[in-house]
Amino acid sequence: MPPARGQQTGPEIQWAVVRLSRHLDLERIATCLDISLRTVKQILVHFRAYGTIPNPSEDAAPRENTGNHHLRDVDVDVKYRATS
Numbered sequence: 697m698p699p700a701r702g703q704q705t706g707p708e709i710q711w712a713v714v715r716l717s718r719h720l721d722l723e724r725i726a727t728c729l730d731i732s733l734r735t736v737k738q739i740l741v742h743f744r745a746y747g748t749i750p751n752p753s754e755d756a757a758p759r760e761n762t763g764n765h766h767l768r769d770v771d772v773d774v775k776y777r778a779t780s
Contacts, residue, residue, distance in 0.1 A: 705735055710749040713739045 709729055713736055716725045722740075726733045742750040 704751045705731060705739070707749055707752055710739050710751065714743050714749065 722736050726736045
């Protein structure tokens with residue numbers, strides 16, 4: 697069942713688009729997965745630019761910085777070279 701209008705496409709469908717793009721043209725992918733051609737294009741453009749899908753599931757990549765988070769000294773890893 698396709699996502700409702702205005703809803704995010706699930707990660708399973710997005711990865712299916714990426715995998716099918718090696719074998720099928722965009723119109724056939726849209727037809728087979730019952731999503732719009734525009735959605736297929738957006739997923740593939742994002743994948744080609746960043747190497748990942750646009751909306752990964754929250755379980756796959758837990759967010760560490762949520763809410764009001766201020767930068768602290770322990771958040772920064774400083775590398776420097778000593779000069780003599």
